[in-house]
Amino acid sequence: MKPANLTINPRFDTWLKFQADETVRVATGKVEIGQGVVTALSQIAAEELDLSLSQVVILAGDTDQGPNERYTSSSLSIMDSGAAIRAVCAEARALLLRRAALRLNCGGEQLSVEEGAFLVDGASTGLTYWDLANDVDWSQAPTGEAIPKATQDYRIVGQSIPRHDLPEKLTGRAFIHDWLPDGVVHARVLRQPGRGAVLQSLDEAAIKRAAGADIEVLREANFVAFVGADESAVETAAAAAPEHAQWSGAPQINPDQQEAAWLRDQPAIERKFGAEDAAAPQGDLVGELVQATFSRPYVAHASMAPSCALALFEDAHLTIWSHGQGMHPLRANLANVVGLPEAAITARHMNGAGCYGHNGADDAALDAALIAMRMPGRHIRLQWRREDEFGFEPFGPAMLVDISVRVDDAGRPSDWTAEIWSPTHVQRPLPDSGSLLAAEALENPPPVQIPDDPPEERGGGGTRNAKPYYDIPNSRIHHHLVTTPPVRTSALRTLGALPNVFALEAMMDELASRAGEDPLDYRLSLLPDQRARAVLEEAAARADWRSRGAGGEGRGLGLAFSRYKNTAAYAAVVVALHVDEEVHLEKICVVADTGLVINPDGVRNQLEGGVVQGASWTLKEQVQMQGPGVTSLDWDSYPILRFSEIPEIEAEVLDRPEEPSLGVGECAVSPTAAAIGNAVAHALGVRIHHMPLSRQRIMETLLT
Amino acid sequence: MPETYKLTINGVAREVVAGAALPLIYVLRNELGLMGTRYGCGLEQCGSCMVLIDGEPSYACTRAMDSMAGRDVRTVEGMGTVAAPHPLQQAFIDEQAGQCGYCLSGILISAMALLERNPDPSRAHITAALDGHLCRCGAHERIIRAIGRAAAVMRGEERP
Ligand code: FES
Ligand code: FES
DSSP states (O other): OOOHHHHHSOOHHHHEEEETTTEEEEEESOOOSSSOHHHHHHHHHHHHHTOOGGGEEEEESBTTTSOOOOOSOTTOHIIIIIHHHHHHHHHHHHHHHHHHHHHHTOOGGGEEEETTEEEETTEEEEEEHHHHGGGSOTTSOOOSOSOOOOGGGOSSTTSOOOOTTHHHHTTSOOSGGGOOOTTOEEEEEEOOSSTTOEEEEEOHHHHHHHHOSOOEEEEETTEEEEEESOHHHHHHHHHHGGGGEEEESOOOBOGGGGSGGGGGGSOEEEEEEESOOOOSSOGGGOSEEEEEEEEEOOBOOOOSSOOEEEEEEETTEEEEEEOOSOHHHHHHHHHHHHTOOGGGEEEEEOOOSOOSBSOSHHHHHHHHHHHHHHSTTSOEEEEOOHHHHHHHSOBBOOEEEEEEEEEOTTSOEEEEEEEEEEOOSOOOOOTTOOOSHHHHHSSSOOOOOOOOOOOGGGTOSTTTTTSOSSOOSEEEEEEEEESOOSSOBOOBTTTTHHHHHHHHHHHHHHHHHHHTOOHHHHHHTTOOOHHHHHHHHHHHHHTTGGGOOOOOSSEEEEEEEEEGGGTSOEEEEEEEEEESSSEEEEEEEEEEEOSSOSOHHHHHHHHHHHHHHHHHHHHHOOOOEEBTEEOOOSTTTSOOOOGGGOOEEEEEEEOOTTSOOOOOSSTTHHHHHHHHHHHHHHHHSSOOOBSOOOHHHHHHHHHO | OOEEEEEEETTEEEEEEEOTTOBHHHIIIIITOOTTSOOSOSSSSSOTTEEEETTEEEETTTOBGGGOTTOEEEOGGGTOOSSSOOHHHHHHHHTTOOSSOTTHHHHHHHHHHHHHHOSSOOHHHHHHHTTTOOOTTOOHHHHHHHHHHHHHHHTTSSOO
């Protein structure tokens, strides 16, 4: 089947360029966000083209020269871009081989390629790809029909190739933040406290005095920026600005609204999936009803680096440099707000800190673009402050999950209902959507977007992984897509899967204990998929699951399983911990099956990172709000897991070379959260249903 | 009023003109082009900006220039280069310790200070030395391993 991204970008030369220095430039629309994708894609290209890795140069995220592959999200880069690059490279190799056969007057079966050089019957010919590249019309469309290399012939795919980007990052300049073009102008912004807030007065003179050096104040409607050659002066100005600004009409948030429980009574779009509603108990539905409510609060991406962007407006062309996840969509959104045609905008990706979803990157890009349009010919470097990122990033939504299960005579679930309350999980900027922050501050802000969620066939948003992967005769989802959350929400690693798996896997433990069975055995009895069974059994064996005691004495061992989106990578996690006044993680073991593995160490790295981030969200994190907005504006009020709290982590990946590659970035996160919840319940003998499982919650639970 | 400060940066004597209250991070990055000292919070809470001042790990984001006269500053650029990395940098590459990498240069600085004090640190010593650092990507386990490995190499017990 032809990869979809080849149909969207139907020219060879969008993907491949044979360069004069005997390298091949391979372009992708996916970008490096710390997950190692550039290295993995270069392995796929080098493999199919029979090149060495040093002969492959990746161009990632460039609207002028590379393909449009939308966003780097949802663990799809290897499945989407990897499939397209594999097909394009296999076909380019076939085209060049045909030329070589003619030129060398030999049969195709006599030819082979080594590092881009043709061999006839194993003997070198002196002829290379680069000698023939000009004979091929690369403007043609790939058919997607060339047969790629057989997996047993792989020499580069499947190897733990070290990341290309790491040495620079360990020695100095490496990020967009580190680029200071000649004559660069630094900029900071003063944010509208919330949508609809109107700037009544701004004491510019006082702000300039505070800055202590020459700065300019740019103001358009409710958008304010401080610009100047001296970065510390614009930083000082931005820090001083809030006390010299008067706003009216700022929203007022009541602290109740920061809790997931608040969602239950809010206006919502009602969505239903799965089996018909359970009628009055009859027939199969006779049986005990087990119910419980679980929740997660709003959580943050909390990238280590506040967002940054550079912009230059020159000769009626806007160039933007950004660490966002999709350069083509960003270009379309910018075009819409600044009133330029897309052709007059170039968007280029540069490395930023890990983002884990939709953070402030795109908003910072618009901020920089607006300033650049007013200062033609100057490079603008716009940097958010720490409090900007914590205050204005789009958050991972709070979720409230009610699970109701009918249990049959054998103690097995016969009917499963997940009722979910959640604001939208994806509000990436779309043209006209109004979800780029600065657009809301301008004259004629775009209309408020009616929220939507990703469709079920793409894994859903609030519903993601709410349907059990276990063998259960009837299951249904009732999703209340809450339309009026107190803060902007958008894509955060796993979307709704973390709260849903936390709830689902807690319920599985509950059902096992009612049935008087071991949680592992109980799950296996409902899991026909061999790959699912294999990860669970392997994780249990590695973590010595069978030694698990009765619990209730402060030490806990908990287990959880999930197949991401119910269609992607499998992961099982076992957590060992103890609880006194708070939870102390001791050891976490994760085993995943991600199909064909491109880079085993890269996969383990992603699994380990997913474990830590999942643990941090589960144990520590909640966005605090009051008054006009977010009040957890620094790392003290928004703590994350620290070095002293990191457990020993064992990550293993079962290689399945015969199976297609499945994205790996998200699969470990949700089962980690659930396994921690189950281990805490095992340790305490009582379950905590609401995240975070913080010291305060533990104390409340122990005292009641 | 700007003043002239004499200090040593990565072994080289420097004179810089700066305001008394200017945080060191701006001098390193914007005047001297030493971009490995990174801004993460400006609040002494994340460790992205860590440098050694007279051998002590210190936050460059808040350290005012008027306390810097005569000091010895070391940044990640003074440790090694891509072509000739410090054993710690090499160990981070060998362990592939990092994802986005934003936190790493500050962590390398604290790790270097640790190994200069304690050539054979336990896991607990390492995590204690790094507790002023945050890593949002969750590369902790590898970072801890890499520091242990660098220590062994620097003691001559393990081949680089
Ligand atoms: S930037 Fe200095 S500690 Fe965060
Ligand atoms: S590697 Fe990304 S913050 Fe540490």
